[in-house]
Amino acid sequence: MTAIIERFFNPAYGWLNIAETLAGSTEQYATGVPASAGDVSPLSYVQSTGVKTVDFAAAFNGDNLSYSITTNPDATNITINSVTGIVSIDTGATGLIASQTLTITASNQLGSATASTTISVTAADEVGPSLTGTTVNGATDTATVNSNEAGVMYWMVDANLTRTAAQVEAGGGEASGSFSVAASTTTNQAADLTSSADGDYSLHLMEKDAAGNQSNVASSRFTLTK
16 A cells, blocks of 8 residues: 655645555564463483474463574574574584573563573493393303393303304394393393203393493303203
């Protein structure tokens, strides 16, 4: 539409209009002051595990909001989409972050509000579990092994003195299998050797943790008698 702002008479040209054309205006106006819906749960990531995203828009109530990071432990690698409120954390580029504050501000024409959380980026787990103290009782088909970490325990019984971690995980031999183990607990697992002949065997154990790291292979010799 056209809105006439001023009209005046010029003897040479007659009546003149000074006008402003307003067409397709997309400007939006807020109807309420922004408010925080509550702080966000702590964020914890492992370094070099990709770009993580968090929707901070859900932490606010209000309309026509724009978002910014006002407290940022790594402004280069932790960024926000000002329209959507999506925060992106590049864990492959950030340094280690030890529980630092991350604050988001949501603003409109009527005011602003903030929501905060803590963010941690820890070093990737590159160390496998450690197995110690392996003993075997051939008369009862039972074994004992100590581990310092939770994970999945793979085991295999055969006549070989040693086996690699890959071989133990693949299984085979006289008997083999796997079971979950928790940290600082005792787990019982049966090994069925009823079809195996009496003789000398080895029990090979290998544990894999949640990060995929393999432990040493703990092998223990025993004599099977039935």
